[in-house]
Amino acid sequence: MEFRGRDIISLKDFSREEIDYVLEIAKTMEPVAKTGSDLLQNKILATLFYEPSTRTRLSFESAMHRLGGSTIGFAEAEISSVKKGETLADTVRVVENYADVIVIRHPLEGAARLAAEFATVPIINGGSGAEEHPTQALLDLYTILKEKKRIDGLNVALVGDLRYGRTVHSLAYALSLYEVNLLLVSPEMLRMRREVLETIKERIRVSEKSKIEEVIRKVDVLYMTRIQKERFPDAAEYAKVKGSYRINTDILQSVRKDLVLLHPLPRVDEIAPEVDKTEHAKYFDQVWNGIVMRSALLGLVLGKIS
Ligand code: NCD
Numbered sequence: 001m002e003f004r005g006r007d008i009i010s011l012k013d014f015s016r017e018e019i020d021y022v023l024e025i026a027k028t029m030e031p032v033a034k035t036g037s038d039l040l041q042n043k044i045l046a047t048l049f050y051e052p053s054t055r056t057r058l059s060f061e062s063a064m065h066r067l068g069g070s071t072i073g074f075a076e077a078e079i080s081s082v083k084k085g086e087t088l089a090d091t092v093r094v095v096e097n098y099a100d101v102i103v104i105r106h107p108l109e110g111a112a113r114l115a116a117e118f119a120t121v122p123i124i125n126g127g128s129g130a131e132e133h134p135t136q137a138l139l140d141l142y143t144i145l146k147e148k149k150r151i152d153g154l155n156v157a158l159v160g161d162l163r164y165g166r167t168v169h170s171l172a173y174a175l176s177l178y179e180v181n182l183l184l185v186s187p188e189m190l191r192m193r194r195e196v197l198e199t200i201k202e203r204i205r206v207s208e209k210s211k212i213e214e215v216i217r218k219v220d221v222l223y224m225t226r227i228q229k230e231r232f233p234d235a236a237e238y239a240k241v242k243g244s245y246r247i248n249t250d251i252l253q254s255v256r257k258d259l260v261l262l263h264p265l266p267r268v269d270e271i272a273p274e275v276d277k278t279e280h281a282k283y284f285d286q287v288w289n290g291i292v293m294r295s296a297l298l299g300l301v302l303g304k305i306s
Contacts, residue, residue, distance in 0.1 A: 001017070001018065001021045001306075002306070003022075003300035003301055003303075003305075003306070004300070004301065004302070004303030004306070005122055005301065005303065006122060006247070006300075007112075007116040007119075007122055007123045007124070007125075007134075007301075007303050008122070008123075008125060008134055008135065008297060008301065009112050009116055009123065009125045009128075009134065010113075010125070010131075010132050010134060010170070010173070011132065011134045011137055011138075011170045011171075011173040011174045012132075012173050012199065012279055013175070014177075015177070016171075016177035016178070019103050019138070019141065019174055019177060020301070022138060022293075022296060022297070023141065023142055023145055024140075024206045025174070025296045025299070025300060025305055026138075026142050026204075026289075026292050026293050026296040027142075028296075029114060029292050029295045029296045029305075030292050031073070032066075032067070032295065033063065033066050033067070033291050033292050033295040034287060035281070036066050036067070037066070037067055037068060037070070038067070038068035039067045039068060039299055039304050039305075040067040040068050040069035040298060040299065040302060040304060041068040041069065042065060043069040043070075043100045043101070043298075043302055043304075044069065044070050044071065044072060044098065044099040044100050044101075045060060045061070045064045045066075045069060045071045045073075045099060045100070045101050045102075045103065045298065046071070046072050046073045046095045046098060046099035046101070046102045046103070047060060047061065047069070047071060047072075047074070047075070047101060047102075047103045047126070048073055048074060048075030048077075048091065048092075048095065048103070048104045048105070048106075049073065049074065049075045049076075049077075049104075049105045050077040050082070050105060050106045050107060050111075050114045050127065051075065051077065051106065051107050051127065052103075053105055053107050053108060053126065053127070053226065054266070055264075055265060055287060055290060056103075056105060056127060056133075056135070056136070056290075057073075057075055057103070057105070057126070059287070059290040059291050059294050060103050060124075060126070060294050060298070062291055063291050063294040063295040063298055064298060067295055067298065067299065069298070072098060072099060073103075076108070087121065088106070088111060088114060088115055089114065089115075089117075089118045092104075092115045092119045092123070092280045093118055095167070096119050096120055096121045096226070096245065099121065100121055100302060101121055101122045101123075101124065101298060101301055101302055102115070102119060102121060102122070102123050102124070103124045103125075103126045104123060104124070104125065104126060105125075105126035105127040105128075105287075106127075106128055106129065107129050108128070108129050108193070109128050109129040109130065109131035110124035110128065110129075110131070111128050111129070112126075112128045113125075113128070122301040122302070124153045124301070127166055129166070129179070129231075130163070130164040130166050130169075130228065130231050131166055131169060132166050132169050132170045132173075133166040133167045133169075133170050133264075134170045134291075135290075135294060135297060136166075136167045136169060136170065136171075136264050137170035137172070137173070137174050137292065138293050138297070139286060139289045139290045139292075139293035139294070140167070140171050140223065141171070141174050141175075141235075142259065142289050142292065142293050143260075143262060143282060143285060143286050143289045144156075144221055144262075146285075146289065147282055147285075148220060148221070148258075148260060151175070151178040151180065151215075152178050152179040152180070153179060153180075154178075154180050154181070154220040155180070155183065155215075155218050155219045155220050155221070156175060156180050156181070156182055156183065156219065156220065156221045156223065157182075157183040157184075157185055157212075157215045157216075157219045157221070157222050157223065158171065158172065158182070158183070158184055158185070158192075158223045158225070158272075158290055159185040159186070159212060159222065159223065159224050159225065159245055160185075160190070160218075160224055160225035160226065160227060160245055160270060161186065161190045161225050161226065161227045161228050161241075162184055162186040162191060162192040162193070162225075163186070163189070163190040163191060163192070163193060164227075164228035164231040164232070164252070165192070165225045165226070165228055166266045167191070167264045168223070168225055169192075169193060169196050169226065171202065171223065172184075172192065172195065172196050172200050172280070173199065175200075175204070176199065176200035176203040176204045177203070178204075179204070180204055180215075181204070181205050182200065182204055182205065182206045182207075183206075183207055183209060183215045183219065184197075184206060184207065184209065185208075185209045185210070185211070185212055185214075185215060185241065185245070186208075186244075187210060187240075187241045187244050188210065189237070189240065189241055189295045190241060190244075191208060192208070209283070211257040212245055212247075212251070213251075216251060216254055216255055217254055217255065218256070219255070219256070219259060220256065220258070220259065220260065221259070221260045221262060222247070222255075222259060222260070222261050222262070222280075223262045224245065224247060224261070224262070224263045224267070224270045224271055225263065225264065225270070226263075226266060226267060226268050226270060227241055227242060227244065227268070229242075243269055245270055246269060246270060246271070247261065247270065247271045247272065247275055248272040248274060248275060249272070249274050249275060249278065252275065252278060252280060253279070259280050260280065260282050261275070261278075261280040261281050261283065262281060262282055262283055262286060263283040264286070265283055265286070265287070269285075
């Protein structure tokens with residue numbers, strides 16, 4: 001399967017075979033990322049981050065360094081020429097002269113796709129507004145496969161902000177390529193985006209709920225998300241849904257013994273700290289899996305793995 005030179009913008013663009021292939025490659029990269037290698041020697045990654053980030057930017061950088069490559073970029077658009085009024089299209093056409101691959105995070109939906117139209121090097125979407133976050137979803141999927149040994153046949157619940165949360169949009173597209181029973185739990189106001197819902201409903205069984213108690217007993221994977229405060233049009237709207245869901249050790253009394261609890265992080269109050277020490281908590285394992293998945297993706301789009 002050819003990934004050399006490919007942009008990674010949306011999981012809508014992926015087939016099941018392609019995702020399975022990426023998951024397989026990630027598995028082979030697990031020991032490589034751990035011990036280090038010179039696979040990406042002389043390769044340069046540019047990270048253009050126009051929005052806050054901890055994990056996405058640092059894990060791409062860490063993956064690049066582990067594989068012998070190097071990184072340049074900015075995490076603060078304010079200190080780049082964006083401040084002087086440079087367009088994204090121009091920035092990308094400049095930066096592609098400095099780097100072999102570009103990861104971009106931008107508050108506007110469609111930004112990564114626009115960048116890809118102008119760039120000749122691969123563009124990886126590190127989060128495009130409330131739209132998508134494909135590399136996060138791929139590492140989530142990798143975590144599910146690692147923990148459950150399969151994806152088909154699982155009951156998966158996505159909980160929280162399904163409207164503004166971009167990770168759940170990408171994850172829903174990806175999960176809809178497998179035989180999963182998808183349970184969407186959110187306040188009425190934060191229901192799954194219509195365009196995502198329409199696509200996934202054609203492929204798998206999807207049900208929408210408001211209460212976590214309606215699904216908690218039967219789920220294999222519980223994926224919690226943060227209510228995306230910064231994307232709300234006004235503070236009063238946010239106040240209505242703030243703190244809608246909270247997982248604590250009490251609620252975990254009624255779950256399946258092998259329930260896997262995930263969260264893309266950062267968390268606010270959706271998962272009580274007391275849950276961290278339970279065997280369900282896998283959200284800090286997701287962080288390492290992010291290094292593994294991003295190592296695989298960099299190797300693939302740079303044509304060093306096939
Ligand atoms: C997420 C994001 O940026 O969309 N963070 C991440 O990349 N792990 C989730 C969030 O901000 O809630």
